[in-house]
Amino acid sequence: MKIxxxxxxxxxxxxxxxxxxxxxxxxxxxxPATVVLVDTxxxxxxxxxxxxxxxxxxxxxxxxxxxPLALARQVRALETVAFHGCRPWxxxxxxxxxxxxxxxxxxxxxxxxxxxxxxxxxxxxxxxEPPARVEMALAAAEMGFQAMKIRxxxxxxxxxxxxxxxxxxxxxxxxxMADLNQGWRMPGDTRPPLDRAAARGIAVxxxxxxxxxxxxxxxxxxxGGLAALRSDCPVRxxxxxxxxxxxxxxxxxPTRCSPWASRGQGRLPSTSSRRAGCSxxxxxxxxxxxxxxxxxxxxxxxxxTSNTPSTLRAGRPPGGTSCWLSPSR
Numbered sequence: 001m002k003i004x005x006x007x008x009x010x011x012x013x014x015x016x017x018x019x020x021x022x023x024x025x026x027x028x029x030x031x032p033a034t035v036v037l038v039d040t041x042x043x044x045x046x047x048x049x050x051x052x053x054x055x056x057x058x059x060x061x062x063x064x065x066x067x068p069l070a071l072a073r074q075v076r077a078l079e080t081v082a083f084h085g086c087r088p089w090x091x092x093x094x095x096x097x098x099x100x101x102x103x104x105x106x107x108x109x110x111x112x113x114x115x116x117x118x119x120x121x122x123x124x125x126x127x128x129e130p131p132a133r134v135e136m137a138l139a140a141a142e143m144g145f146q147a148m149k150i151r152x153x154x155x156x157x158x159x160x161x162x163x164x165x166x167x168x169x170x171x172x173x174x175x176x177m178a179d180l181n182q183g184w185r186m187p188g189d190t191r192p193p194l195d196r197a198a199a200r201g202i203a204v205x206x207x208x209x210x211x212x213x214x215x216x217x218x219x220x221x222x223x224g225g226l227a228a229l230r231s232d233c234p235v236r237x238x239x240x241x242x243x244x245x246x247x248x249x250x251x252x253x254p255t256r257c258s259p260w261a262s263r264g265q266g267r268l269p270s271t272s273s274r275r276a277g278c279s280x281x282x283x284x285x286x287x288x289x290x291x292x293x294x295x296x297x298x299x300x301x302x303x304x305t306s307n308t309p310s311t312l313r314a315g316r317p318p319g320g321t322s323c324w325l326s327p328s329r
Contacts, residue, residue, distance in 0.1 A: 001044070001102070003068050006060045006091065007037040008053055020126045022151035023181040025189050038094040040068055044101055050091030053180070055086040065288040068098045121147035121177070127159070131168035137167045137174060149215070154180055154194055157202065164209045175212050177238070183216035184242055196229050207234035214238065279324035 018027035152160030199217035213236035
């Protein structure tokens with residue numbers, strides 16, 4: 001089987017009103033996405049989606065005429081493209097889609113998955129006042145979610161803690177996570193990330209509210225700081241969402257920096273990441289468990305949607321998942 005054509009379909013969804021993402025200084029007025037179509041000489045078409053893949057067009061020749069099922073080779077080629085500035089991982093998702101179709105297996109199973117169902121947690125994207133956050137948490141619980149991740153701006157720590165406290169009081173049994181969004185920055189955002197002392201101070205406050213994990217408390221490149229924070233942190237530390245290669249995964253390996261590896265959108269756990277030991281079949285304390293991340297829409301949108309199940313079929317779901325290594329505490 002050979003790849004005969006790669007088609008990029010770039011889409012943009014207008015956001016009205018603009019979406020004030022907690023990690024973006026500028027409200028988002030549109031949501032861009034790229035759909036990747038990979039055609040083969042045997043009529044099998046793979047579909048992937050994710051980042052814009054700007055700048056990829058000049059690299060299609062590296063893949064045309066090659067075997068889509070030679071995934072180790074394809075990942076190595078993608079990593080060389082990524083080094084030069086493009087984020088081509090939606091193509092990898094399309095190649096895994098082809099592999100799943102050819103073998104007749106869910107992609108999750110090809111990647112070592114051992115279950116066909118995943119628990120889901122609701123993820124908030126924007127900051128909110130405590131009453132609005134409680135309303136959203138109650139709606140999530142009504143839909144069947146048993147866990148929720150809440151964004152916290154460290155510059156407005158009091159507001160974030162107030163939201164967590166209000167949700168904890170309203171729903172004592174709901175598992176809560178907190179995301180500090182310090183791992184990376186949007187283009188042009190030059191604000192410095194937290195240091196370890198500040199992150200640990202926040203962790204102490206989160207522990208008082210029985211928060212399950214604290215996500216991205218430091219810069220994703222601060223491996224030493226993350227390792228030191230983990231050594232005396234009163235809550236679990238989640239990180240690694242933006243890791244795109246075997247080297248990056250080992251750089252922030254579970255034994256050093258973070259016991260929890262968050263799996264974000266745009267890239268599946270590839271051949272190279274499985275070499276790093278991130279296989280769901282790994283026994284013992286490093287076995288992967290996955291929660292599917294479900295971002296809650298605004299109340300006006302949620303009111304028009306049907307109930308969302310709290311567990312979803314594994315295999316080829318859209319969007320992203322967050323994964324962690326269990327148990328560590």
